[in-house]
Amino acid sequence: MQHMGHSSDRTALIYQHLANGCDHAITAHVDEQIKKVRQPIPLRVTRDASGT
Numbered sequence: 001m002q003h004m005g006h007s008s009d010r011t012a013l014i015y016q017h018l019a020n021g022c023d024h025a026i027t028a029h030v031d032e033q034i035k036k037v038r039q040p041i042p043l044r045v046t047r048d049a050s051g052t
Helices: 009-019 022-037
Strands: none
Touching: 009 022
16 A cells, blocks of 8 residues: 555555556566676686696
8 A cells, every 4th residue: 555655445455456566577677777787797717726
């Protein structure tokens, strides 16, 4: 009720079906946007004692 900004239980129940799954969709979208801008961490190649 508070999350959607409704002042009564009745109103929240009427519109609850519209919100089902929206939080997951929003989170997935934000996650994809973060992946687009995140710089990959370069891997360090280390050599063993023999130098190979």
